[in-house]
Amino acid sequence: MMQRIFILLVLLVLTSSKEKSEETYVKKTSKPLNVLMITVDDLRPELNFYGANHIKSPNLDKLAQQSLVFNRAYCNIPVCGASRASLLTGTRPTRxxxxNAFTKKxxxxxxAISLPMLLKQNxxxxISNGKIYHHKTDDAEAWDEIWQADKLWNYALLKSQEIRRNTQRGLPIEAAEVHDSIYRDGKLALKVVNDLQKLKSSSQPFFLTMGVTKPHLPFCAPKKYWDLYDRSKIELPESYQQPKTTPKKAFHNYGELRKYEGIPKKGDLPEDLAKELIHGYYASVSYVDAQIGLVLDELKRLKLEENTIVILWGDHGWNLGDHKLWCKHVTFETALRTPLMIKVPGRTKGQTTDAITEYIDVYPTLSELTGIEIPKTVEGKSFVPVINGNESKKDWAVSKFKDAVTLITxxxxxxxxxxxxxxAYERMLFDHAKDPLELDNLAEKEEYQQTIAMLAKELxxxxxxxxxxxxxx
Structure with a gap:
């Protein structure tokens, strides 16, 4: 009897030791999640997985089918430099x-401990590839490597290059019979693919970025991407108007576009020119979609996607004739609403959410997913609960541009x-349930004054x- 008890005790100790050994082994050999962050300049959420059906972006569509897609993501400021610095520090813009675009973190x-610095410290x-911050050397200590292609606004054709040298900005469009790698984002894709191949053999986790510059002006893309679209079928937006009820301060002269050759210095654009620009925007999106596809395919081929978070965001929205506007720099939804999706291994598979999300929420989310404590300076709120299938307790966002501050609730x-x-010296209120195109400003209507008072306090x-x-x- 005693011998039998002794044998059982020995077996129990051995089993316990084996379990502890296996637990220790798992902890020692499980690698932290990598992060591949893809940023796209001036990308509107005018994509198939957002309900549009005219822009051809098969690689983004495929990524969306593997991700959690945010239907209501908003940048905190609709201008590239400031938006990027805000997102990468997780802190709000203030007065x-x-x-502006030239902001430096x-x-x-x-x-503030930036997101790349936090990951580096842990x-x-x-690796910063392409346009991540607006300034190449901003937050330089946070990166082990910073890389950008040759010229930011490069043209492929000699005649376009000559015009660029002799004018302020050059032509707003270019369609050239060239290989994808001739343009800046094609070079970027090859660099990121090469990085993935090098990182494959490393035991160190990585934060690898791909800062895509198109569809930012000028709309330069190989001709084959222009050929995907029939310009005769392109229409101006339904909201191609500026209602009198909307404050004049809400509009601008889209000076960013007017610096390019062939663009009138004032007044509405001729309809043919407007449609040509929309065509160029679509072609540019299809071009960068192909470059992103190269990177995602390599991630899969190297079997790195099984341990890599992929997050894609556009730095702000963009107006394509909406409210007779072009570019960003306003607080209409077309400039504030952005594409945002995140692919987390084993946890996302094409879900969508209507939870209102701000860009300052990206930082704490990635911190939580990588198991790193969130710094106290971060003002955003992690959306990991949404990734896990729970409802968000946050149903609001705040964005600003210059004097304008917008509460989305x-x-x-x-x-x-x-x-x-x-x-406040001017107000604007839209109810998207009744007016999704933002054509009827309710702020001066008597019946909405109680709502205005409540919203002013909440803002x-x-x-x-x-x-x-x-x-x-």
């Missing part, structure tokens, strides 16, 4: 921080233009505790 928020190899888009003291509660403070940190 004095993250203002190092100047506006030097004490053992990740960090439920179906309501409420904008105030405020002075340095936070006092100030949510625009950030340092919104009016000149101290950048």
């Amino acid at each position: 004095y921080r993250f203002i 190092d100047e506006d928020h030097p004490t 053992g990740y190899r960090t 439920g179906d309501l888009f409420y904008t105030e233009w405020t002075d340095n003291e936070g006092v 100030r509660e949510k625009w950030g505790k340092n919104f009016l403070k000149e101290n950048k940190n």
Whole structure:
């Protein structure tokens, strides 16, 4: 009897030791998740998985089928430099921080631990490829490597290059019979593919980025992508109007576009030119879709996708004639709403969510997914619960541009233009349940004044505790 008990005790100890050994082995050999972050400049959520059916983007469509797609993601400021610095620090723009395209994280928020710096501090190899921050050398200490292709606004044709040299911006479009790799984003794709091949054999986790520059102006793409579209079937947007009820401050002269050759210096664009620009935008999206496809295919071929988070976002929306506007720089939904999707191994498979999400929420989400503590400076809220299939407790976002500050809550888009003291001097309110194109400003209607008062209070509660403070940190 005693011998039998002894044998059982020995077996129990051995089994327990084996389980502990296996547990330790799993902990030691399980690698942290890699992160591949793809950023696309000026990309509207005008894609098939958002309900459109005219832009050909098969690789983005495929990625969406493997991801969680956010139907209501919003940038915190509709201009590239500021939007990127805000997202990569997880902090809100204020009246004095993250203002315009030329924003530098190092100047506006030097004490914030950026997302790439956080990952680098926690053992990740960090590589900045293409346009991640607006300035190549911004937050340079956060990266193990920074790479960009030759010229930011390169043209393929000699005649286009000559026009560019002799004018402010050059032509707004180009369709050339050239290989994809001649243009900047084609070179970028090859660099990222090469990085993946090198990183495959590394035991170090990676934060690898792909900063795509198109469909930013000028709309340059190989001719085969232009040939995907019939311009005679392209229509101007339904919202091609500027209602009198909308404050004039809500509109602008789209100076970014007017710097290009052949664009009138004032007034509406001729209809043929407007459709040519829309055509160029579509072609540029199809071109960058192909480049993103090369990278995603290589990720799969190398069997890295099984342990890699893929997140794709556009830095802000873009107007393609909406409200007779072009470019960004406004607080209409067309400039604020953005494409956002995240693919997490084993957890996403083509789900969609209507949860309102701000770009400052990206940082804490990736921190949580990689198991790294979120720094105290981060103001966003992780959307990991949404990835896990739970409902979001957050149903609002705040965006701003210059004096205009917008609260997005439920179906309501409420904008105030405020002075340095936070006092409103102009208002705009749209109810997307009734007016998705934002053509009927409700802010001056008597029956909405109680709603306006409520929204004004909520806006100030949510625009950030340092919104009016000149101290950048």
